[in-house]
Amino acid sequence: MDRGLLPPGYRFPSEPEMAAKFGVSRETFRAAVKKLEEEGKIRVQHGVGTFVIRQLDHVPSNLNRLQSTSEMLRAAGLQESDRHQTVRHGECTEEWAAYLNLKAGDPVVILERGRMADGEPVMTSVYILPKSIAGRSFDSAAFSGSLFQFLEHELGITIRKSHTEIKVPPASDPYVKSLAVHPDTGVLLMQQTHYDENNFPVFYAYDYFRNDVFRFWIDRMR
Amino acid sequence: MDRGLLPPGYRFPSEPEMAAKFGVSRETFRAAVKKLEEEGKIRVQHGVGTFVIRQLDHVPSNLNRLQSTSEMLRAAGLQESDRHQTVRHGECTEEWAAYLNLKAGDPVVILERGRMADGEPVMTSVYILPKSIAGRSFDSAAFSGSLFQFLEHELGITIRKSHTEIKVPPASDPYVKSLAVHPDTGVLLMQQTHYDENNFPVFYAYDYFRNDVFRFWIDRMR
DNA sequence: CAGTGGTCTAGACCACCGC
DNA sequence: CGGTGGTCTAGACCACTGC
The missing domain is CATH 1.10.10.10 (Winged helix-like DNA-binding domain superfamily/Winged helix DNA-binding domain)
Structure with a gap:
């Protein structure tokens, strides 16, 4: 055929x-x-x-299958290179609590990563992990590459599913400002809860994508 | 369970x-x-x-399953009411030709619909149908309600699939301007090719949604 | 009514996992 | 090695479609 x-x-x-x-x-x-x-x-x-x-x-690179952002970068033909990466500790907000099966105030690890291509920022991710899962794995800055792979190799956690909300973030969002380097660059926000094979939430992510660099497709059926 | x-x-x-x-x-x-x-x-x-x-x-109202815009309105708890609707005839552009299996310049019917809720515009759709499919069905203005249902009842065409690109439209887009009634209203654009049960393209659509009214979800698996 | 796909069966053997 | 799920079989009967 x-x-x-x-x-x-x-x-x-x-x-x-x-x-x-x-x-x-x-x-x-x-x-x-x-x-x-x-x-x-x-x-x-x-x-x-x-x-x-x-x-x-x-269409190989679509939204029907879950990919790590590293895989999406590769699919878009971009060399993976971090612009910056920060790790900090914080308290769980009401919003994250609802997605991560935690209580507001519970300790979380907040990981922020920016990625570049051709000398320009192309995407930014903010990951929220319960401290009970992350532990001290991110304290030593040896972490690089895919978060999915890091979780799998270091902590034995496999990400199987995600629940993704697709949004247009407000222009006032600082992450939008840092990505909107050209006047008509649109920025798309995906707010994603990631689950392991037992449907337990592992981390919550804000992924900001420059829409002139990344294109998103879905195939849908009735 | x-x-x-x-x-x-x-x-x-x-x-x-x-x-x-x-x-x-x-x-x-x-x-x-x-x-x-x-x-x-x-x-x-x-x-x-x-x-x-x-x-x-x-989550019942997500993007995994294809819905007509009428169904999405209902899922969002909104009363269906057209703001305006126009039909005109035109020629197929290069872009549409690629999606609709036509040649540039072939005759097409262009249908534009705006929808309101609580006195405000909430979404706008522009549908492109090959004249060879649409015929004169839209000449008499008796058409209202779901386009999916109209195609099924009047022309015996069932929409089974769609291929959807999700975009942040540029702020300069006139359809964005007409929907961005509040300062921080984001507008999401879905460019969709709709197929019948034989995978033949039936129509192409630009669907603009106010993101403060509509929320979009996908469940994704590896 | 003939021909198509849809479902179910009872049994066999294989592949994988953990002890 | 024993117990689990994964695959395949030969045959039967049902449900749908079009003539």
Whole structure:
């Protein structure tokens, strides 16, 4: 289908027929059919048949899959380079408490990172981690690269999911000001709660992206 | 699990055992397990077991599923009311041509709609439809309500998918100006190509949302 | 009514994990 | 090595569609 050998509109032989042709059981063949249907390559109609539909271009760097910001930078073709990085300790606000399953006032570690490309700032992240998770891991400044990878290798925590709110931050936001280096540079804000494999919140993040450098896509279905 | 009767960390009996308990075959039981796993309610570990994980709040109005703007308005608790609506005919631009599988200069129908709530504008949409699809359906001004429903009932076209780019539009954009009624109102732009069940592009849309009225969420997994 | 996909079964064997 | 989930099978019957 990708090579155009099976044109859009092509109708497959029936499932028992195809299963026999491949020498597998019908259930096994149907598992493959289901995958292709989920990928949006074929359309299956009960009582009618299975058809090839128009193949859409694949957009690899979209929002449907969770990526670390390091991975997003790489996908955008940018060299990863920190502009600055600060670590400080603070108290959990009401807002963070709601997302991180904490109480207001609980100790948190606040990590701030700016990234550059071609001598210009392109994004800024502020990470909020419960002190109970972060411990003293960030006290020695040996940390660099992906936070996802750091959590996985140093603390054995795997990030599996995120819940992301997409916003236009107010122009008065200082992070916006530091990124809006050109007059018409839009800045997009993602406020994200990140969860491990048990759905426990691990950290909350404010990610500011220059929209002239990063483009964001979603594929949506009804 | 939703009622908390099975707490996070609870381990299910083995699959053959559970299948027997429900009086179904193991494959059938596994189909149910797979659904719960996709919903993010349980975690299945090969060779280990199946466990209840922490239940997340369900956010009904998110970007993971495709909705018509009418549905989004309803989800935001707003009464649907058009501010204005105009239909005009035009020629396809290079940009639209790429998304709509047309050639530049092909005839298109351009539909513009503004929506109000509590006496204020809250969103604006500009829809681009190929004349070959729209025909003369929009000439008589009898059209109101959801464009999705209109296409389905009048033309027999079902919108199944969309490919959405999320942007911060420049402040100079006239649609932004008309929506930015308060000093710190952010405006989010979604540029969307909508496809039918055969993946054929049906229309292209510019949807401008006031971000103080609409909030946008995505759940993402690795 | 014939032909298609949708579902379910009982059983077998494999792959992985922890002890 | 024992117990878990992952995969596959051959066959049966049901549900939907179009003629």
